[in-house]
Amino acid sequence: MNYLLGKTLGDLEQLAAEQGMPAFAAKQMAQWLYQKRVQDIAAMSNLSLKCRQNLADNYAVGLSAPCAVQQSADGTKKYLLEVAGNPLATIETVYIPSNDRATLCVSSQAGCRMGCTFCATARMGFVQHLSATDILNQILSIPESAMLSNLVLMGMGEPLDNLQAVLQSLQIITAEWGMGWSPTRITLSTIGVHSGLVRFLDETGCHLAVSMHSPFDEERRSLMPMQKAYPIAQTLDIIRRYDWTGQRRVSFEYILFAGINDSPKHALAVARLLQGLECRVNLIRFHALPNSPLRGAGTSTIEQFQQHLQRHGVITTVRTSRGEDILAACGMLATKNREQNA
Ligand code: SF4
Secondary structure, three states: OEEOOOOOHHHHHHHHHHOOOOOOHHHHHHHHHHHOOOOOHHHOOOOOHHHHHHHHHHEEOOOOOOOEEEEOOOOOEEEEEEEOOEEEEEEEEEEEEOOOOEEEEOOOEEEOOOOOOOOHHHHHOEEEEOOHHHHHHHHHHOOOHHHOOEEEEOOOOOHHHHHHHHHHHHHHHHOOOOOOOOHHHEEEEEOOOHHHHHHHHHHOOOEEEEEOOOOOHHHHHHHOHHHOOOOHHHHHHHHHOOOOOOOOOEEEEEEEEOOOOOOHHHHHHHHHHOOOOOOEEEEEEOOOOOOOOOOEOOHHHHHHHHHHHHHOOOEEEEEOOOOHHHOOOOOOOOOOOHHHHO
């Protein structure tokens, strides 16, 4: 089945021409899809009946409701969704309400091939890239869709490893003809896939979060094998070419593992790496995985690490864990495919 959800205005213009529809129908379709959020082509009432019938012969909207939900004691909800066109593949998306915002943690791939040793998604291996339909469906199909204030591409997968679909989705989310969001309400998190990073920084105005986890090459490589291909020093060289003094922000994610990357020496090296860069470090508590030798640093160690960084002039926050009881917290997302579940 072909889906309309995920198509840009340019795609819809081409589709309108192919279907013999008037050119202005493209904008009308975009409004129905991204602003009025219809579930059915029949509801696109300002398209002629014939146009709607022709369209419905070849396309569906592509919105599909989550197939399961779990709710945490802290109000976080984890939704399970099917991947369009592959009923065997599923993904998770996490809704995180707080006092002043409602954030959705969006997945960009089913599984991941980056192999980070602390991540449940990595253990699934790589299943497939998500299409723009799948990415937008996470945002538009959950019951809280209209309440969302922020998006973070921090769910399953490495967004810059699925660049085309991610950039297309961001275009639709931020375009006036699309969902009309400010890019400053969106943060993309990456380990630093360099070619994708440059295009993301050039082509969007969204915030950037970089997974650092260690300032030292060998150690980072043992936690994140892709350090070999995308060294953090080169990632920082790219980031320093851009202006971070305005509305756009860059932050660095740092999970603290007990006895590995939580010493004052590490804090000093992080501060040196980030010297002169307008940025923030987010310290994250590690959520233990079964059969993993990694352990999370304790609360007092996390606080001391924060103080070390702050003494060296680095703005540092400790990120609150959300949804740990339903395995929805950072690094815990993973699904089985249906065959495995059976
Ligand atoms: S932390 Fe991110 S990039 Fe690394 S394996 Fe997990 S999902 Fe992939």
